[in-house]
Amino acid sequence: MLRDIILKNRSYRGFNEERNVTTDELFSLVDDARVTGSAANRQPLKYYISNDSMEVEEILKHTKWAGALPELHLPKPGTHPKAFVIMLQDKDIQPNTQAVLIDVGIAAQTILLSATEKGLGGLMIRNFGPEPLSALLGLPDNLTPVMVIALGEPAETVTLVDIPKDGNINYYRDENGTHFVPKRRLEDIVLLKK
Ligand SMILES: Cc1cc2nc3c(=O)[nH]c(=O)nc-3n(C[C@H](O)[C@H](O)[C@H](O)COP(=O)(O)O)c2cc1C
16 A cells, blocks of 8 residues: 555664665666656756665765764664665756756656565655765766665664654664654644644
């Protein structure tokens, strides 16, 4: 059921390094993103896929994980992602980054939902250095990274909780490493006619 996949599709920051992500799986994820909606149907996104272990480690160095839990230095050694999909804005098709970002969100969520259905999971990462990453990947000038998606088989437990009374939205972990994500309550986000 879609609801089950949506709930299972959390931000994972630790993976089973024994489970590879195949090139066929990466193509399948991008193929699902390919057929999603796009403003004015311009389709300005391109996708750099990588499951080469050395390249994955190099890409990882350019990303920042779990800004709210800096002391944990995630992902921990032995739980690194096995692949990346790097979403690229083709500036020859759409030079305005603002105009591309909604497409990015739709496509990124589609990739993660599709990954979840395949027994995988991942993390959307916007906290990365686009210039060093472009240099690492040897990207042409017209292609700019706009989103990095880490992928692998999740090796951690993520639990959703209601947002506490003080309104703190920070995610946190307990002594067992379970990751808790506060979400606003349904009644606090829906408006009805008075
Ligand atoms: C657009 C976007 C950018 C994000 N960028 C990062 C990031 O750079 N680093 C990171 O660790 N998590 C990143 N996240 C993950 C969020 O922290 C995560 O979605 C949030 O804590 C809620 O957890 P959940 O995805 O399991 O619901 C990003 C999420 C989104 C949607």
